[in-house]
Amino acid sequence: MKDVLILGIESSCDETAAAVVKNGREVLSNVISSQIDIHTLYGGVVPEIASRKHIERINQVVSGALKEAGVNSSGLDAVAVTYGPGLIGPLLTGVSFAKAYAYALSLPLIGVNHIEGHICAVYIENKELEPAFLCLVVSGGHTHLVRVRDYGEYELIGRTMDDAAGEAFDKIARVIGLGYPGGPKIDMAARDGNPEAVSFPRGHGLSEYDFSFSGLKSAVLNYLNTCEMKGEKIVAADVAASFQKAVVDVLVVNAAKALDNFGDKRFAIAGGVASNSLFRSEVEKECLGRGVDFFVPSPVLCTDNGAMIASAGYYKFIKGEFSSLSLNGVADLELCPG
Amino acid sequence: MTVLSIDSSALPVSCAVISDGRMTAEFTVSIKLTHSETLLPLVDDMLKKCGLSLKDVDALAVSKGPGSFTGLRIGCATVKGLAMALELPVIPVPTLEALAYDIYCTDALIVPMMDARRKNVYAAIYEYKDDGLYELMPQSAVSLDFLLKKVDSYGRKAVFTGDGIYPFEEDLRAALSIPFSVAPPHLSMQRAGAVGALALKLYEKGLYTDAENFRPDYIKPSQAEREKALAEKNGTLRELSAGGHSLYV
DSSP states (O other): OOOOEEEEEEOSSSEEEEEEEETTTEEEEEEEEEOHHHHHTTTSOOHHHHHHHHHHHHHHHHHHHHHHHTOOGGGOSEEEEEEESSOHHHHHHHHHHHHHHHHHTTOOEEEEEHHHHHHHHHHHHOTTOOSOEEEEEEOSSOEEEEEEEETTEEEEEEEBSSSOHHHHHHHHHHHTTOOSSHHHHHHHHHTTSOTTSSOOOOOBOSSTTOBOOHHHHHHHHHHHHHHHHHTOOOOHHHHHHHHHHHHHHHHHHHHHHHHHHHOOSEEEEESGGGGOHHHHHHHHHHHHHHTOEEEOOOHHHHSSOHHHHHHHHHHHHHHTOOBOTTOOOOTTOOSSOO | OEEEEEEOSSSOEEEEEEETTEEEEEEEEOSSOOHHHHHHHHHHHHHHHTTOOGGGOOEEEEEEESSOHHHHHHHHHHHHHHHHHHTOOEEEEEHHHHHHTTSOSOSSEEEEEEEOSTTEEEEEEEEEETTEEEEEEEEEEEEHHHHHHHHHHTOSOEEEESTTHHHHHHHHHHHOOSOEEEOOGGGSSOOHHHHHHHHHHHHHTTOOBOTTTOOOOOSSOOHHHHHHHHHHHHTOHHHHHTTTOGGGO
């Protein structure tokens, strides 16, 4: 079969990214332009600023991805783009650009769900991995426990009832003065802290596999308030370590339950929080204990990137699942509609 | 020379082709539809109906702002994608100047204004001189009150155009002592035909760029940037950057 080269474009939050991927799993280029330094000034992602930065950078990022891959536009077979979920302004920038670019080159357009992209990131470095497997996608905007039945076929087993895990990381990092982005900052600070120093609650959602992080967030804020009123000094490293342990416990408990009940022999984690060292090691422990193969992408593929979108696009391409010129950005796009 | 032009800066979404000085087609829809869903199918429809393909196009023109931030981005990202794929020049056209160009060769002042909410407008003031538009007040984000005082101060007849005329017609009547009129419906909306026609003049002057360097002109910084600038001025930045948790930062 002829090689399939897909250009993947991602702009759902604060990363402008583009990549060229061959046959779904071979990354020829993966260019990511992060806006972290700008949003750090505001303590979090400002959607309007993110949108403006995307439009300033998208051409450079796409041409960079083509150049790095050593292909020109005529060598592409399709253009894949994230159309949700995410921030609507940033999504619309990528979607509008990708539609026009594909249209002008007479290439098929493939709209990709961002969560599906994170899941497909796992394929890239694990050439032997095939569905079915369980995948826990954890990022700044999402906490989804998904059973991957086949390429493009997903069953949503559990999700957060309130905040995403990564969102809680950002918020807590901000209030204990670690700054943005919260994930890596807390991970780093927690290394010098005691995870048993403060007892924070482990919240779960209504159904067996759901998550909840808002109670934990409030508990941390209350703890900090109480310390402040009592004039007690806050040890940021201990708070970070205790908070991080609570988040990871909630994630890992549900993952372990799903492994026991579904009997899958393969488990993957994906999304920005999958770079968290404690999360990685704790999930790996659970998998090892059960004889389950554990998969996690490199950090560059955990963060938002174009390669994962191109990879997801490939599996749609071979099924002939294309999008029309009226493709729109959908902020609350579901992985499993209905 | 064939120019494909686009305007999605406000309620209308519009595209046009001007070829060798004649307008071949102009498709405009002004209903509450998402521009993201409408724009590219509209362009495709128009080109097909004209028997044209993108390969026949020599330059792209787009309404660069001001306007709805989202609307501008949809039009501009679309043009950036087309221009990059086809390696075409991009001619950025000021939204309000194109609106003003719908009113031709009058002795009156031309005042295009777009509703920017809370009695604010995006507006400019032009007059015709030597068969061309001459800018008396550049595209600005101003209060309605400021604009009307400014227009009144010229002591000349004025024609108002743009979607700002609908919510503010009473205000015009109350505030202006000069004779004025408002443009009829077909001349008071953003239309890609005017964008394309003006683009040809800008192109002749060398005022064009490429896909990579083109960006919209929002006129206004984002709300977060405005608030940050204000907070810096007032020395309250710490509270702002804490995002509501001012206690710990």
